[in-house]
Amino acid sequence: MTRFVAERLLQSVILVLIVLTITFFLMHLSPGDPMSRYDDPNISPETVRLIREQLGLDKPVPEQYMRWMASFLRGDFGVSLRFNRPVSSLLAEAIPNTLRLTIAALTLYIVIGVILGLLSAVRRYSLFDRLSTIAALFVYSIPSFWLALMLILLFSLKFEILPSSHMQSMGVSGMGWLARFSDRIAHLVLPAFVLGVASAAGMARYMRGSMLDVLREDYIRTARAKGLSERSVFLKHAFRNAAIPIVTIIGLSLPFLLGGAVIIEKIFSWPGMGALMVDSIFARDYPVVLAVNFVVTVMVILGNLAADIGYALLDPRIASGRKAGK
Amino acid sequence: MKETIKRSYWSSGWDRFRKNPMGMAGAVIVVSLYLIALFAPVIAPGDPVDHGDLPSMRHLPPGGSHLLGTDKFGRDVLTRLLYGSRISLVIGFIAVAISVLIGTIVGAVAGYAGGIVDSVIMRIVDALMAIPRLFLLLTCIALFSRSIWLIIFLLGATSWMATVRLVRAQLLTIKEQDFVVAAEALGAGKRRIILKHLIPNTLTVIIISATLRIGGIILAEAALSFLGLGVPPPTPSWGQMVFEGREVLLGAWWVSTFPGLAIIITVIGYNLLGDGLRDAFDPVQFS
Numbered sequence: 077m078t079r080f081v082a083e084r085l086l087q088s089v090i091l092v093l094i095v096l097t098i099t100f101f102l103m104h105l106s107p108g109d110p111m112s113r114y115d116d117p118n119i120s121p122e123t124v125r126l127i128r129e130q131l132g133l134d135k136p137v138p139e140q141y142m143r144w145m146a147s148f149l150r151g152d153f154g155v156s157l158r159f160n161r162p163v164s165s166l167l168a169e170a171i172p173n174t175l176r177l178t179i180a181a182l183t184l185y186i187v188i189g190v191i192l193g194l195l196s197a198v199r200r201y202s203l204f205d206r207l208s209t210i211a212a213l214f215v216y217s218i219p220s221f222w223l224a225l226m227l228i229l230l231f232s233l234k235f236e237i238l239p240s241s242h243m244q245s246m247g248v249s250g251m252g253w254l255a256r257f258s259d260r261i262a263h264l265v266l267p268a269f270v271l272g273v274a275s276a277a278g279m280a281r282y283m284r285g286s287m288l289d290v291l292r293e294d295y296i297r298t299a300r301a302k303g304l305s306e307r308s309v310f311l312k313h314a315f316r317n318a319a320i321p322i323v324t325i326i327g328l329s330l331p332f333l334l335g336g337a338v339i340i341e342k343i344f345s346w347p348g349m350g351a352l353m354v355d356s357i358f359a360r361d362y363p364v365v366l367a368v369n370f371v372v373t374v375m376v377i378l379g380n381l382a383a384d385i386g387y388a389l390l391d392p393r394i395a396s397g398r399k400a401g402k
Numbered sequence: 403m404k405e406t407i408k409r410s411y412w413s414s415g416w417d418r419f420r421k422n423p424m425g426m427a428g429a430v431i432v433v434s435l436y437l438i439a440l441f442a443p444v445i446a447p448g449d450p451v452d453h454g455d456l457p458s459m460r461h462l463p464p465g466g467s468h469l470l471g472t473d474k475f476g477r478d479v480l481t482r483l484l485y486g487s488r489i490s491l492v493i494g495f496i497a498v499a500i501s502v503l504i505g506t507i508v509g510a511v512a513g514y515a516g517g518i519v520d521s522v523i524m525r526i527v528d529a530l531m532a533i534p535r536l537f538l539l540l541t542c543i544a545l546f547s548r549s550i551w552l553i554i555f556l557l558g559a560t561s562w563m564a565t566v567r568l569v570r571a572q573l574l575t576i577k578e579q580d581f582v583v584a585a586e587a588l589g590a591g592k593r594r595i596i597l598k599h600l601i602p603n604t605l606t607v608i609i610i611s612a613t614l615r616i617g618g619i620i621l622a623e624a625a626l627s628f629l630g631l632g633v634p635p636p637t638p639s640w641g642q643m644v645f646e647g648r649e650v651l652l653g654a655w656w657v658s659t660f661p662g663l664a665i666i667i668t669v670i671g672y673n674l675l676g677d678g679l680r681d682a683f684d685p686v687q688f689s
Contacts, residue, residue, distance in 0.1 A: 094529035102545055217669035219621055221628045222644050222662030225651060233652040335534035339625055353537065354629055357544040365544045373533045380532070 080388055088381045095373050096145055099366050104137075153367035158359045163367045166352060171371070173243065174348030177271065177340065178333050180264050182326065185272035185279055190322070192276070193283025198310065200288065212277035220336055224270045224343045231266065239263050241345040267344040271336050275329045282325055286318040293317075320390045327383025330376045418682040425678015431671030439487040448478040450485040451636045461654040471656040473646060479656060482638040483664055489639040490668060493554050493623045494616040500558025501619075502612045505565020506604075510596050512566065513573030523566070531563045539622065543631050550633050553626065557619050568611055572604040606683050614676035617669035624665050640665050 125134075135143070147154075153163035196205045232240035239245065239262055248259050290296065291314055299313045300306075338350030345351070349368050356364035419425050438445065447467070459476030462468050470479040512523040530538070538560045546552060576582060582599050590598075626632035627641030635642060640661040647657030 090525060091529050091532060094525055095532065098526075098529060098533075102541060105545065213670060213673060214666070217617060217621075217666050217673060219624050219628070219641070219644070219662060219665050221625060221641070222658070222665065225644065225648060225658050226662070229651045229655060331532065331534035335536035338536050338540065339629065342629060353540055354631075357540055357631065360544070362544065365541055369533065369537050369541045372537050373529075376532045376534060 077388065077392070081385055084381055084384050088377050091377050092374055093145075095370065095377075096148060097141075099148075099370055100141055100144060103362070103366055148370065153370075154363040156356075156361055156364050158356065158361040158364070163363050166364060167349070167367060167371060170347060170349045170352045170368075173346060174334070174337055174341070174350065176243075177264070177267055177337055177346055177348060180268035181272035181275070181333055181336075182329075184268050185276040185329075186322070186326070188272070188276040189279025190283050190319070192280035194287060194310075194315065196280065196284040197287035197291070200284075205284075208280060212281050215274055215277040218274070220270055220274070221339050221343055223273070224266070224340060227266050227270065228343075238266055240266070241343075243346060267340045267346060271333060271340045274336075275332060278329070279322070279325060283318065283322070286321055287314060290314045290318040320387065323383050323387045323390060327380045330379040334372050334376065415683040419678055422678045422681060424674050425681065428671050428674025428676070428678055431667060432675050435487055435491060435668055435671065438484055439491050442484045442488060446478075446481040446484045448481040450477065450482045450638050453477065461650065461657070463654075464656050470660045471654065473643070473654075473657045474650065479643075479660055482643060483640070483660055486638040486640045486643060486661065486664065487668070489550075489633055489637060490620050490623065490665070493557060493633075494620045494668075494672070496554050497557035497561070497619045497623075498612050498616050500555060501562040501615065502565055502608055503562075504559065505562035506569050506601060506608060508562065509566040509569025510573060510601060513570035514577065514592065514596050514600060520570075524570070527563045527566050535560060535622065536625065539626065540631065543626070548631065548634065550637070553623070553632055557622060561615065561619060561622075564615070565608065565611065568607060569604055572607055573600050576600055576603050610676060610680045610683060613672060613679055617672040617676075620665065620669055620672070 151164050153167070155161065156163050156166055159166065192208055196208050199205055228240045231238040243260065243263050244256070245259050245263075248256055251259070296309060296314055299309045304313075334350075337346075337348060338353060340346065341348045341350035342354050349372060353365060353368045356362075356368070447469070453475045457476075459472055460474055462472040462476075464471040464479075468478050468480070470483065472478055473482070508523060508527075512520045539556055542556050542560065543553070546556075577600070582595060585595055585599055623632055623639070624641030624644070627639045628645045630642075630645065632641060633639040643661035644658045644665075647654065647659070647661075650657060
């Protein structure tokens with residue numbers, strides 16, 4: 077087990093280093109000199125030379141690469157060209173907001189997906205099962221931005237029951253904690269639903285398949301033979317085992333959720349990393365763009381690592397089976 | 403002998419495909435969309451970029467001479483929708499072709515070369531796959547200037563990684579088979595073996611997975627256009643049309659609604675077609 081964790085950890089570190097290298101190449105491939113913003117007759121060539129030296133741009137590329145890599149790993153992502161503030165402080169504001177949205181979507185899609193998947197498995201080939209197969213196909217094909225607009229049209233503009241943007245209402249600070257809390261939840265409902273719904277469809281299909289696989293196992297027959305109720309066979313024996321692979325699915329859904337957050341944050345004026353990314357692209361604020369890309373990727377890699385380790389903990393065959401197999 | 407085996411493989415696959423109503427529905431949708439894109443100037447009632455007589459033409463509701471209404475410039479939504487199919491389909495097609503080409507070459511090299519080359523390539527693929535697709539796409543768009551061809555290229559260039567894994571896995575199984583070993587024994591070069599033996603034998607799987615990928619690429623293009631980072635206006639693109647209706651959702655719901663439905667139908671079409679092809683032709687599925 078320790079060996080498995082150590083191996084996976086090492087793989088993740090290598091992955092992060094490769095991503096860093098790719099980022100560095102992207103930065104150098106991009107047109108324009110980072111010094112071009114000092115192209116100003118009021119700045120003397122001598123000053124420009126000094127700044128160049130200060131930024132390490134006079135050094136050979138391999139040395140620049142090492143220095144840049146070291147500062148990135150320390151969390152020093154440079155200064156935003158747009159705000160003239162350290163990129164890390166912009167990220168510190170945006171990351172918690174994105175996490176709040178993603179975790180809400182994650183929770184929502186797991187709950188919806190598992191319930192729908194279980195119902196489909198229990199009533200295999202029933203009308204419900206068929207309808208949910210078709211619904212899954214449909215949900216996969218809906219552009220999230222369009223779904224978001226339609227739900228805003230319905231729930232925010234027509235019936236006015238849910239807010240359509242931002243994380244909280246104006247003037248919310250004067251209210252009691254309960255009002256504040258429900259205000260935040262209300263603001264979370266639409267974006268989290270839109271972000272999670274496609275994954276919920278995937279989860280439902282997965283849960284159904286996993287359940288049907290487990291139900292074919294011998295120990296299920298044994299449980300039934302012992303005279304246990306169908307309910308207990310389903311929930312206690314089958315579900316517990318069928319649910320283990322879900323951990324992997326959660327890990328795999330992370331890039332999808334974080335990528336989806338770009339659009340959702342933009343539509344719902346949610347001040348997270350996705351919105352920061354898009355605004356920075358329009359402003360040609362490269363340091364922010366590269367840093368957001370890097371941080372999001374590290375989050376995905378960490379998420380996958382956690383999922384793998386979690387899976388190995390839940391199902392010890394993974395870690396030990398791997399050792400025996402190799 | 404070889405000919406009969408080939409023919410029976412394709413004809414039996416085709417028989418399976420024809421009996422699958424979902425797959426056929428997908429094929430009908432996709433073919434219709436290409437016909438619409440091809441004949442857009444003939445069937446469209448108006449001009450896609452011509453401004454109508456403002457303000458009397460602005461935001462006319464569906465019905466009458468404007469079946470799906472007009473947008474804020476008084477342009478006919480149906481016309482723009484029909485022309486918009488061109489962008490989506492061309493982008494989907496060319497971008498997927500680029501992604502398949504890159505993915506097949508890289509996957510073939512990794513799978514055939516093996517050893518350290520394989521390890522290095524696969525680690526880079528892992529790293530690229532860890533970067534959420536939209537972020538990778540946006541980073542590239544931010545760093546390079548925007549044009550329709552660049553967008554198409556980037557859509558393809560950021561989505562080839564899955565093909566690499568697929569092709570590599572296929573090659574690893576085929577590589578060990580007798581006819582490849584025989585070709586090697588006869589002194590065929592690596593290039594010849596990859597091009598003449600390995601790639602043709604993975605083609606079916608590649609085509610199926612490409613079809614399944616087109617839907618995702620069309621969605622990605624629509625998302626970019628919606629963010630204002632895709633195809634530059636006034637060229638009608640569905641994602642951008644949805645965006646244009648955003649400010650007038652309550653007053654003129656049709657501006658956003660119909661292009662969204664067009665995207666859904668297109669993506670469903672490709673997904674059904676891809677599923678159908680996989681069920682009919684993928685050797686793993688029916689063996």
